[in-house]
Amino acid sequence: MAKTKIKVIMEKSSAGGGGCGAYIPGGESMDERRDAVSLIRELLTKTRETFGESVEISVMDPRSIFSFVDNFRYNIKGTAPAWIVDGKKVYEGVPGWDEWEKILREAL
Numbered sequence: 001m002a003k004t005k006i007k008v009i010m011e012k013s014s015a016g017g018g019g020c021g022a023y024i025p026g027g028e029s030m031d032e033r034r035d036a037v038s039l040i041r042e043l044l045t046k047t048r049e050t051f052g053e054s055v056e057i058s059v060m061d062p063r064s065i066f067s068f069v070d071n072f073r074y075n076i077k078g079t080a081p082a083w084i085v086d087g088k089k090v091y092e093g094v095p096g097w098d099e100w101e102k103i104l105r106e107a108l
Helices: 030-054 065-073 097-107
Strands: 004-009 055-060 082-085 088-092
Touching (some): 004 030, 004 065, 030 097
Parallel strands (some): 004 055
Antiparallel strands (some): 004 082, 082 088
């Protein structure tokens, strides 16, 4: 059985604890960045718990040389997390669980 490939492209920052903070447009405070990262972690954890081995998850920083091609392919600006499922950009920002689950169920 083929796995559904999920790629989250989100900017990471060395500032503010843990070395990982997504940039949220209009949300310059570190608390808001940490909140966005926490939401994304929760979504990815729940994704793994719900869909198990049927999904393959990777998280990339758009500033990384490894993201160079994806930045052009998916028009990544680095200002909001981009969610790619099986090679298609399906969401920009941080989706709610219900919306994200629906997207994944359609992909499966």
